[in-house]
Amino acid sequence: MVDDGKRSGRPRAGEERLSREAILTAALRIVDDDGIDALTMRRLAATLKVNPMSLYHHLPNKAAVLAGLAELVFAGLELPDPGETVPWDEQLKVAARAYRDGLRRHPNLALQVLSDTSAVSDVVVVTMEPFYRALDRAGLAPREIFEAANTLIDFIHGFSLGEASVRAETFELAPDLLTRVRGLPADKAPTLTRIVTELGADGLAYDFDSGFESGLSTLVAGIRR
Amino acid sequence: MVDDGKRSGRPRAGEERLSREAILTAALRIVDDDGIDALTMRRLAATLKVNPMSLYHHLPNKAAVLAGLAELVFAGLELPDPGETVPWDEQLKVAARAYRDGLRRHPNLALQVLSDTSAVSDVVVVTMEPFYRALDRAGLAPREIFEAANTLIDFIHGFSLGEASVRAETFELAPDLLTRVRGLPADKAPTLTRIVTELGADGLAYDFDSGFESGLSTLVAGIRR
DNA sequence: TCCTTATCCATACGTTGTACGATTATGTAC
DNA sequence: GTACATAATCGTACAACGTATGGATAAGGA
Numbered sequence: 001m002v003d004d005g006k007r008s009g010r011p012r013a014g015e016e017r018l019s020r021e022a023i024l025t026a027a028l029r030i031v032d033d034d035g036i037d038a039l040t041m042r043r044l045a046a047t048l049k050v051n052p053m054s055l056y057h058h059l060p061n062k063a064a065v066l067a068g069l070a071e072l073v074f075a076g077l078e079l080p081d082p083g084e085t086v087p088w089d090e091q092l093k094v095a096a097r098a099y100r101d102g103l104r105r106h107p108n109l110a111l112q113v114l115s116d117t118s119a120v121s122d123v124v125v126v127t128m129e130p131f132y133r134a135l136d137r138a139g140l141a142p143r144e145i146f147e148a149a150n151t152l153i154d155f156i157h158g159f160s161l162g163e164a165s166v167r168a169e170t171f172e173l174a175p176d177l178l179t180r181v182r183g184l185p186a187d188k189a190p191t192l193t194r195i196v197t198e199l200g201a202d203g204l205a206y207d208f209d210s211g212f213e214s215g216l217s218t219l220v221a222g223i224r225r
Numbered sequence: 226m227v228d229d230g231k232r233s234g235r236p237r238a239g240e241e242r243l244s245r246e247a248i249l250t251a252a253l254r255i256v257d258d259d260g261i262d263a264l265t266m267r268r269l270a271a272t273l274k275v276n277p278m279s280l281y282h283h284l285p286n287k288a289a290v291l292a293g294l295a296e297l298v299f300a301g302l303e304l305p306d307p308g309e310t311v312p313w314d315e316q317l318k319v320a321a322r323a324y325r326d327g328l329r330r331h332p333n334l335a336l337q338v339l340s341d342t343s344a345v346s347d348v349v350v351v352t353m354e355p356f357y358r359a360l361d362r363a364g365l366a367p368r369e370i371f372e373a374a375n376t377l378i379d380f381i382h383g384f385s386l387g388e389a390s391v392r393a394e395t396f397e398l399a400p401d402l403l404t405r406v407r408g409l410p411a412d413k414a415p416t417l418t419r420i421v422t423e424l425g426a427d428g429l430a431y432d433f434d435s436g437f438e439s440g441l442s443t444l445v446a447g448i449r450r
Numbered sequence: 451t452c453c454t455t456a457t458c459c460a461t462a463c464g465t466t467g468t469a470c471g472a473t474t475a476t477g478t479a480c
Numbered sequence: 481g482t483a484c485a486t487a488a489t490c491g492t493a494c495a496a497c498g499t500a501t502g503g504a505t506a507a508g509g510a
Contacts, residue, residue, distance in 0.1 A: 008473050008490045016488070041467060051490045053468075058488090062467065114383075115336050115390045125405055125417060132416040142420040143428060151380065151440035158339075158383030165340045180350055191357040192350060195367040203368060215376035222447025235457040235506040243457075266498060276459045278499075283457090287498065 017050055020058045024068045028106070031069065035108045039065070070116035073109055074124065077102040081130040088137040089220045095130040096156060096216055103160040110164035114157050128153070138223065148223050155215055163208050242275055245283045249293045253331070256294065260333045264290070295341035298334055299349065302327040306355040313362040314445045320355040321381060321441055328385040335389035339382050353378070363448065373448050380440055388433050 026047050030039050041062055045052040059065050079095045079102075086094070103110060128149060135145040181189070181196045251272050255264050266287055270277040284290050304320045311319070328335060353374060360370040406414070406421045 018488075040465080042465085053470095053491080054489050056468070111336055111340055114386055125402065126409065126414050129414040129417055132414075132420060136416050136420075142423045145416075145420055146424075146431075147436060147439040148443060150436055151443050154383035154387060154440060155376065155380045156383065157386055158379035158381065161339055161382055161386065162379060177350065184351070189351050189354040189357070191361050191370075192354055195357060195361075195370055198367045199371075206371075211372065211375055214372040215379060218373060218376050218444065218447035220447070221450060222443035222445070225446060233459045233504050235455095235504085237505095238507065241457070265496080267496080278460080278501095279458050281499070 017048060018054055018058055020068070023048065023055060023058055024065070024072055027065050028069055028072055028109075031108050032106055036112065041065075066112050067116055069109055070113045073102070073106050073113050074127065076105075077127050079127060079130045081133065083133075084137070088134045089224070091134040091137070092131065092152070092220060092223075093216050095134065096152060097212075099127075099153075100156050100160060100212060103156070104163065107164040110160055114161060135223070140223070152219055152223075155219060159208075159212055159215060242273060243279055243283055245293070248273065248280060248283055249290070249297050252290050253294055253297060253334075256333050257331055261337065266290075291337050292341055294334055295338045298327070298331050298338050299352065301330075302352050304352060304355045306358065308358075309362070313359045314449070316362070317356065317359040317377070317445060317448075318441050320359065321377060322437075324352075324378075325381050325385060325437060328381070329388065332389040335385055339386060360448070365448070377444055377448075380444060384433075384437055384440060 023044065027039055027044055030043060030047065041055055042052050044065070045055055048055075055065075059068065077099065079098045082091055082094055103113065106113070131149045131152065132145055135148050140148060178196065181193055184193065186193055248269065252264055252269055255269060255272065266280055267277050269290070270280055273280075280290075284293065302324065304323045307316055307319055328338065331338070356374045356377065357370055360373050365373060403421065406418055409418065411418055
């Protein structure tokens, strides 16, 4: 009989191998490395060198693990706030860029994060303060602040979702769109066809960064009235 | 031995019980009724009174079923285009509202639809033509049309995602936010705290429709420069 | 007629989430 | 100390899942 170090009862004080935090950290690593489908309770337990059932003492089920991950990502968001050193519109953009960057750090989690309302709303009210501050400085009424912030957040969410999905498939937008449009009957989408041919392959080259900046500018311009 | 009507070989001509379309339609029904997790190959087969393995003759795997559903939803999107009977900004809004409505018709699929790039891009180029037309009428340059359309679509996606998630949990935003904010240390989010108290419970009452309209107006104003 | 291909079914395998109960240590009350 | 509730872990087991494999039967072209 070999003592492989595994013991079956409660570990001695200070020797606990598990905690909610440790589990979530390991889970985040798995998801970041190998995608959300790679996260199974068994694999998670294995990386923690623990029996799968031990996880259930710290988290009630797998859904709670996923929710915990969303929470983790959101808690890790720290939006910088340059305050009054810059105009309000720049202040708003800085926060928006940081928000996007935070989501982008864990692309495999984008879906989970963006759709997990409970995790989101717990932290989001504090996280979004820089948005509110900037919009307040812009002179908006309370209700307008609220609505403008929501609009901006929705844009970032939609953008991030697209960015995460597309990145996940290593998808080439420009050439794909070109061939797609060329395959269309010309009268199906005349305006699109004209735009694409006017732009040509080079002009179509799209990158996410400039797409994001463009959207941001449009939104800020709209908020300014 | 009872003949229960089941026969094990190829069905006679005209008696086929399956087709890609029939499978997807049944799948959509399951998802709409009981959510995405309720969609299993076994249940799908059962509702079609067919052996689970029969599905695999028409679709290679479950992922293809999900992709097919996304495709179905997108194909069902028909954006009305009032054309020149209204100003370009109204034309844009009409298309945007229809797009949102289309997504809202299958809230349990929102995630799948919005993250399935391949299904999306195949149909989306045609579907979005009304957007391009309206933006063209606004006098934008080709590149600007492209960017503005993307921004608008991203906003709708983000908005729909939030709407679908929240609806799925029958979540009450206003009272929840109030209690949440009241539980905060007052200096954690001063601007938010001030806004919320200024608005009060009534002013906070939020409904998705007006939130969407507000975002739409902001975006249109931004596009107009 | 023969042969390929299309459609459906039966069986079976590996993987998943997790219910249940046993085992051992901790912390508190006496 | 002794007793006991509670906490942390492990072992076993099960139902449900996606789907690989292969067989049955009919369709349709050669």
